[in-house]
Structure formats: C-alpha cells, structure tokens
C-alpha cells in the first residue's frame with residue numbers, strides 16, 4: 001500500500017495541510033518516571049515505556065488484560081489481531097495509514113465477556129517531546145459482551161521540543177456492553193496533533209464519549225461512532241477551549257446502521273484571543289436503520305473579537321422512519337448569568353470563569369473522577385488568565 | 389446606620405421610560421414593602437438599584453450612604469452591602485451552590501483573610517437547616533433544575549450567608565407553598581436587626597402577615613403614589629388598585645381594571 005497516494009482526512013473549514021501531519025518520524029524516547037498516576041487502577045506509558053502499572057489481582061483473575069501495546073504484540077497477538085485495524089481500516093486515509101505503519105507505543109485494554117468493572121480505568125499517555133521526533137501511538141480497547149467499564153484516557157506532553165503527534169484509538173463495545181470513554185487531551189503548545197478515535201458499537205451496546213480537548217497547540221480531532229448493532233447507543237459529549245493563536249478542528253461523526261440505534265452529538269467550545277475552533281458534526285443514517293435517532297447540538301462561545309468559531313452540523317439521512325435534528329450557535333457570554341453572579345459580589349473576572357465553566361457544565365459533570373474534573377476546572381482558569 | 393436613597397429616579401429600558409420619578413429612602417433597621425400592578429416598574433426599580441446593564445438611569449440618583457451608585461459596577465454595589473433576591477434567578481451548571489456562596493463571601497474579605505472551608509460549611513449547615521433545605525441542595529449546581537420554590541429559598545439562603553446591609557426581595561413569595569412561605573419569612577425575620585434593612589416587592593398581603601413591614605409603598609405608572617403602614621396593604625387587598633387610583637385622582641390605565649367584575653360575573 002502506498003501511503004502517499006491516500007488522501008488526507010476531511011476536516012471541513014480547517015486549514016491544516018501546512019501542518020505536515022503526514023510527515024512524522026516516531027520518537028524512541030522513553031522514561032520510567034510516572035507523572036500523573038500514583039495509586040489508581042491503570043497504566044501510564046511515557047514515551048514507549050510503561051512508567052506506572054496497577055491492575056488488581058481480581059481483575060487479572062477475570063481475564064482482564066491491560067498492557068503497553070509493545071508487550072501486547074509479543075504476548076497477546078490474538079487479542080491484538082481482534083482489534084488492530086478492525087475498527088479503522090489502515091487505508092482509510094493518509095494519516096491512519098501512517099499511524100498503522102509507524103506506531104511504536106500505546107495501550108491495549110481487553111475486557112472479557114460478563115465483566116463489570118466499577119473502578120475507573122486510567123490510561124495515561126505521555127508524549128516525551130525531546131530530540132525532535134514525533135509521537136505515534138495506538139490505543140486499542142475491547143469490551144466484551146455484557147461487560148461494563150469506565151475509562152479515563154489522558155494525554156500530555158512532557159518536554160518542550162516542537163514535535164507532532166498521531167494518536168489513533170479503536171474501541172469495540174461488543175453485544176450489550178456499556179462503555180464510558182472519557183479523554184482529556186492536553187498536548188502542549190509546541191505539539192501539532194492528529195487525534196482519531198473510532199468505535200464499533202454492537203447490538204444493544206452503549207458507548208459514551210466525554211471528549212475534553214484542552215490542547216494548547218494545533219490539533220485536528222476525529223471522533224466516530226459506528227452504531228452497527230440493533231439498539232446501539234452513543235453520546236459524543238465534547239468540550240474544547242482554544243487560546244492564543246491555536247486552531248482546534250473537530251470532525252465528529254455518528255453512523256446509524258443498526259435499527260433503533262441512537263447517536264447524539266453535543267459539543268461546547270470556548271474561543272479566546274486569536275484562536276480558531278471548528279466543530280463539524282455529521283449524523284448519518286444508513287438505509288435500513290429504521291427507528292434510529294440522530295441528534296446534534298453544537299454551541300460555541302466567542303470571548304474575543306479576533307477569535308474565529310464555526311459550528312457546522314450536517315445530517316445525511318437515507319431512511320424514512322427516523323428522528324433527527326440539529327442546533328448550532330455561535331454566541332457570547334450570557335449577560336444575565338454574569339449579572340446574577342456579580343450581584344452577589346463576585347468580580348467580573350471570577351463571574352466570567354464560572355459562566356464559562358457553566359457553559360461546558362454538562363460535559364464537565366460527566367468526567368468520571370473528581371480529580372480529573374478539578375484538573376479541567378484549573379485548566380479553564382489557567383487559559384482565562386492569558387485572555388486579553 | 390446605612391441609608392439607601394433614591395431621588396427623582398427615571399429609568400428607561402430599550403429607550404422606553406419605565407420609572408418616572410421615584411423617591412424612596414430605606415434605612416437599615418427598616419422593613420419596606422412595595423406593591424403595585426403588573427408591569428408598573430417594581431422589578432425595574434430593583435434592577436436599577438443593583439445596576440443591571442439593560443436599565444438606564446436617565447435622571448435622578450441612587451446613593452448608598454451618600455455614595456453615587458451610578459459610578460459603581462454591579463459587583464461593587466454588592467460588596468458595598470446591597471443584595472437583590474431576583475424574581476427570576478439564573479441557572480448555572482458546573483458551579484455548585486456551595487462553591488458559589490463561598491466565592492461570594494470571600495469576595496467581601498481580603499485575600500489574606502479568606503473564610504476557610506470548614507467555617508464556611510458550618511455556617512452553611514446552620515443557615516440551610518434554618519431554611520429546612522437538604523444538604524444535597526448545597527452540592528447541586530447553582531439553581532439548575534431547582535423548582536420555583538427551591539430557587540426562592542435559595543435566594544434567601546444566599547442572603548443569610550452574605551449578610552447584606554440592605555436586601556431587595558423581588559417577589560420572594562411567588563411560587564411558594566404555604567409552609568415554604570413561613571420558612572422563608574422566618575429567614576427574613578431572622579435577619580431583622582438595626583444593621584439590616586429590606587425592600588420587599590410583593591403582590592400579596594399574605595406575605596406581610598408574616599413579615600410585618602414598617603412602610604408600605606404603592607407603585608403605579610412608574611411612580612410611588614402612596615406610602616402608608618401595614619394597613620395600606622390590607623386596604624388594597626379589599627379595594628384593588630383602581631380604587632386607590634380614583635381616590636388619588638390619577639390618570640393611569642390599569643390592564644386588569646375589570647377584574648372584580650369578571651370574578652363577579654363568573655359567580656353569577
């Protein structure tokens with residue numbers, strides 16, 4: 001397969017060709033230092049090496065696998081084959097092909113059938129931005145029949161080189177599975193990134209995304225739910241904040257193929273300074289997906305006159321017996337909320353911070369741990385500090 | 389003693405004059421009530437005092453202890469001691485009620501003397517119980533999904549936490565059931581002291597049975613047309629606004645002028 005001959009993925013209204021996301025060299029950097037996890041259930045991978053690991057014995061006994069993807073290649077080829085390239089075909093576009101060919105780090109999580117995991121599973125990826133090379137990672141998640149998990153996947157940059165990231169995530173929610181996949185993407189201002197997550201959701205399975213995009217650099221993010229099964233359900237809740245001169249562009253896609261499937265997209269974005277935020281949402285109902293439902297709501301707050309925001313909803317419907325709808329808006333801070341908070345003595349600055357937090361409140365509330373919620377709250381305050 | 393003084397106040401909303409010369413003085417230690425027909429400008433007065441940006445003072449003045457409020461931002465007015473329990477409080481998701489109240493209290497204190505979480509929670513628990521509110525309410529998002537009555541109760545809780553000098557209560561009784569009305573009134577009466585004054589806007593004489601005012605003002609056509617004692621409210625309940633208008637010889641059209649007759653017809 002000639003990678004070069006494939007097209008770049010489509011991110012409507014996002015000019016990203018000059019970012020050269022198709023020209024990456026994987027970094028070999030690794031570190032034994034963990035930066036985020038201390039006693040949580042989960043794994044932290046720094047560069048190509050595992051720097052933190054904790055999976056309780058009872059889960060090991062139930063057959064749960066959680067490993068660095070490099071270990072998986074040698075020790076669990078069977079589980080790997082079940083996932084790798086199965087949700088996202090390797091030749092989908094130039095960037096997925098590049099990731100498939102060059103990834104040299106990542107995580108495999110395999111949850112067998114009938115396994116209910118109450119604790120949040122942390123998947124932490126640290127890009128080690130040293131030596132100028134790029135970070136190319138793959139995350140694979142399989143959740144078996146009637147199993148239930150909550151995943152909190154975080155991605156950070158350690159180091160200050162100017163580099164690129166390619167992160168591709170494939171998730172399978174098998175029959176009757178229930179998956180909450182929350183991610184906190186926080187790559188640095190010197191990292192230009194391509195992030196792509198895609199899920200295969202089978203009969204009566206649910207997969208809910210809580211996608212928090214708090215990167216500081218140029219980023220395109222693609223998120224796709226394939227509602228393949230009858231009664232498959234997916235909510236994609238997205239919150240993003242852009243500042244300085246960065247651009248973050250999204251392509252969020254729900255594909256209803258199964259009968260009575262439901263796909264809802266809910267996006268909230270806040271744009272500061274000279275930055276750009278683009279939300280593209282596509283609700284696609286395939287012929288035969290009778291009784292299915294496709295909805296989307298995208299709202300963008302512009303806090304600066306120099307900011308650029310776009311919310312483009314699209315419905316592609318090829319079946320009559322369905323329900324679908326969309327709403328989109330680009331607006332400014334709610335004056336009545338500001339007034340209410342200030343009438344209690346809060347400064348304009350604090351009131352603004354709270355109103356902005358409130359604007360993204362639906363997504364914030366769904367973030368699975370208090371610690372992660374607090375991290376997002378702090379990140380909001382931090383970005384507002386640089387506002388002008 | 390703190391004094392809120394309103395002199396010949398004219399206020400316009402989107403270019404339309406709503407208040408046409410209001411005069412009113414509220415001292416701490418006093419309870420004032422304002423009554424008046426719908427759309428006559430009662431909420432407009434309260435918003436103008438607090439400084440809502442949509443309400444423009446076109447002439448006249450509002451001062452707090454001699455200081456001109458027109459030069460102060462909304463948050464400065466609040467920190468100077470004013471409080472407005474709103475007719476329609478905003479909902480804000482992602483911010484808990486408790487966090488918001490602590491921020492409001494700490495906004496009044498110097499950076500070096502912020503109220504600790506422990507002290508705050510103790511105070512909050514006490515006031516909350518006083519108003520028969522569950523601890524769950526404190527952890528919920530600010531007014532989000534609160535019922536009409538819960539919102540009103542929450543406004544009073546905020547008032548008790550913040551301890552303002554002068555509180556304007558805009559229809560704090562609307563939407564309250566009979567028991568809730570008693571609870572909320574208990575909260576307001578509890579605040580009653582030489583260091584606290586209030587201006588209550590209400591449509592119902594009933595509230596004034598629980599919170600007995602020192603003064604009752606009647607507002608019509610953007611002005612205060614009569615001031616009296618608690619008895620004035622009782623008289624209004626019996627005679628309606630049209631009766632008072634005719635007695636005063638005012639030239640004001642009331643939308644619901646025929647209300648009494650309509651009720652009478654229905655009963656025939």
Ligand SMILES: Nc1ncnc2c1ncn2[C@@H]1O[C@H](COP(=O)(O)OP(=O)(O)OP(=O)(O)O)[C@@H](O)[C@H]1O
Nearest residue numbers: 401402406424425426427428429430431432433442
């Ligand atoms: N923000 C606004 N925009 C436009 N018109 C307004 C606004 N606020 C008030 N008004 C108008 O000003 C007039 C007075 O309204 P206000 O809310 O002050 O009445 P009120 O006396 O409080 O009535 P109610 O008893 O119904 O609460 C009304 O005609 C109202 O429509």
Ligand SMILES: [Mg+2]
Nearest residue numbers: 430431432475
């Ligand atoms: Mg009113």
